Amino acid sequence: MNMSNNKIKEKKESRRTFLKKTALASTFATLAACGSDTSWDEFFQKNFKTLENDDKNKIIERLEKKYTEKYGKKFTVSGKDPIDDTLFGYGLDISRCIGCRKCVYACVEENNQSRDPQIHWITVLEMAKDKGVDLFHSNSDYDRELVPDDDHFYFPVACQQCENPPCTKVCPVEATWKEKDGIVVVDYNWCIGCRLCMAACPYGARHFNWSEPDIPKDEVNPETHYYGNRPRYKGVVEKCTFCVQRVREGLYPSCVEICPVGARKFGNLLDPDSEIRYILKHKRVLVLKEELNTQPKFYYFY
Amino acid sequence: MVTTQKNIFIFFMVLISALLLIPDTIYGDNGKKEALIQAPPPPFSEDIFPCTECHSEMEPNPERRVLEDMHDDIILKHDEKNRWCLDCHDLKNRDKLHLANGKLIDFTESYKLCGQCHGPKLREWKNGVHGKRTGYWNGKKKYLLCAHCHNPHSPKFKKMKPDPAPDDPMKGRK
Numbered sequence: 001m002n003m004s005n006n007k008i009k010e011k012k013e014s015r016r017t018f019l020k021k022t023a024l025a026s027t028f029a030t031l032a033a034c035g036s037d038t039s040w041d042e043f044f045q046k047n048f049k050t051l052e053n054d055d056k057n058k059i060i061e062r063l064e065k066k067y068t069e070k071y072g073k074k075f076t077v078s079g080k081d082p083i084d085d086t087l088f089g090y091g092l093d094i095s096r097c098i099g100c101r102k103c104v105y106a107c108v109e110e111n112n113q114s115r116d117p118q119i120h121w122i123t124v125l126e127m128a129k130d131k132g133v134d135l136f137h138s139n140s141d142y143d144r145e146l147v148p149d150d151d152h153f154y155f156p157v158a159c160q161q162c163e164n165p166p167c168t169k170v171c172p173v174e175a176t177w178k179e180k181d182g183i184v185v186v187d188y189n190w191c192i193g194c195r196l197c198m199a200a201c202p203y204g205a206r207h208f209n210w211s212e213p214d215i216p217k218d219e220v221n222p223e224t225h226y227y228g229n230r231p232r233y234k235g236v237v238e239k240c241t242f243c244v245q246r247v248r249e250g251l252y253p254s255c256v257e258i259c260p261v262g263a264r265k266f267g268n269l270l271d272p273d274s275e276i277r278y279i280l281k282h283k284r285v286l287v288l289k290e291e292l293n294t295q296p297k298f299y300y301f302y
Numbered sequence: 303m304v305t306t307q308k309n310i311f312i313f314f315m316v317l318i319s320a321l322l323l324i325p326d327t328i329y330g331d332n333g334k335k336e337a338l339i340q341a342p343p344p345p346f347s348e349d350i351f352p353c354t355e356c357h358s359e360m361e362p363n364p365e366r367r368v369l370e371d372m373h374d375d376i377i378l379k380h381d382e383k384n385r386w387c388l389d390c391h392d393l394k395n396r397d398k399l400h401l402a403n404g405k406l407i408d409f410t411e412s413y414k415l416c417g418q419c420h421g422p423k424l425r426e427w428k429n430g431v432h433g434k435r436t437g438y439w440n441g442k443k444k445y446l447l448c449a450h451c452h453n454p455h456s457p458k459f460k461k462m463k464p465d466p467a468p469d470d471p472m473k474g475r476k
Contacts, residue, residue: 142467
């Protein structure tokens with residue numbers, strides 16, 4: 001009796017030790033797999049939106065140091081909160097867009113998108129005038145000597161910043177959400193790369209980093225925001241943020257600034273005197289895939 | 303109490319004098335004062351302005367004709383059957399434009415001239431829908447004049463070469 005009890009105890013102990021060892025080994029294996037540039041602080045970082053300002057500032061400081069070392073340029077990472085009483089809205093005049101793709105590349109440079117493999121947050125669709133807004137027959141690969149083509153019109157698509165976003169609902173770890181000013185953001189450090197949000201987005205507006213982003217050092221934009229254009233990691237999802245690093249400082253998004261025909265409009269939906277409110281009141285406005293009840297804050301007008 | 307009233311009085315005097323100093327404002331449809339026009343200078347051809355530099359020594363000729371010795375690079379494609387130079391440019395004061403009612407205006411106010419025919423476009427420009435504004439969505443904006451995007455002599459927007467199409471998503475995996 002006594003002996004058998006002892007035996008059981010011995011057995012239990014050895015099982016416990018085994019589990020301990022396994023757990024320890026797998027932890028080290030995971031850490032090792034994360035690559036050498038992942039610090040302890042980074043590995044154990046919590047979801048950014050749940051943190052107090054002190055912790056946020058520590059993270060920002062760490063990131064600024066890391067990016068400055070990596071790119072050889074003084075980086076700033078802003079953690080600026082939404083401006084009060086602001087809900088951002090975007091207008092795009094489809095009667096004036098000429099399909100020149102200047103916005104696509106201005107966005108790439110402003111927002112530090114990977115050059116190879118290539119990530120574009122804006123896709124310009126070419127549509128036949130006799131078919132109207134018809135996504136099925138649209139073409140994003142058009143390559144013409146001159147634009148606009150007489151028989152086509154152009155329809156740029158990026159994140160629609162939905163008021164009722166399907167992408168944030170499916171995220172299993174709450175790494176993406178809608179901010180108070182209406183911008184849908186991603187915590188790149190919390191994202192696990194499952195890509196459920198990409199499947200949920202009806203606009204193809206989310207993009208995945210299949211490899212470490214490739215941004216030339218001399219082209220990298222060092223003025224960044226935590227939720228915006230700071231360089232991303234391999235294996236995380238990214239998307240248009242209305243240039244959160246610019247608009248929370250009062251500036252227009254980069255695509256608005258570059259558009260050579262002034263087809264892009266931007267402003268505060270809560271300000272009755274804003275340009276965007278004038279458009280909603282006086283122009284013919286449509287939203288993309290209205291039937292899905294995503295309630296985009298990106299308004300196409302003509 | 304008295305000092306408060308005095309302060310209020312001074313404040314309003316300063317405010318009023320500041321308002322008087324504002325040179326040219328444009329008003330949106332809602333009657334609200336928009337930010338000041340801060341358009342860059344009109345897009346003249348090189349060394350062409352002031353026009354009086356050449357024209358002051360020339361005899362003005364009000365006769366409608368095709369120009370041959372000078373300005374022959376300008377091909378009018380803007381209601382050319384009904385319009386010619388002196389419908390917009392002034393015969394007597396060469397550095398100015400004139401409206402249909404004869405009022406002289408500077409080249410910096412050329413939008414007033416354009417708006418005589420293109421009323422709805424001028425209205426939309428004033429409200430920030432037509433044309434391009436840059437700067438701050440909640441503050442100072444930079445405007446462009448009509449002539450910055452539309453050559454007044456040939457206003458149709460010119461076609462351009464588009465930037466490259468996106469990479470094939472199958473690139474490197476074929």
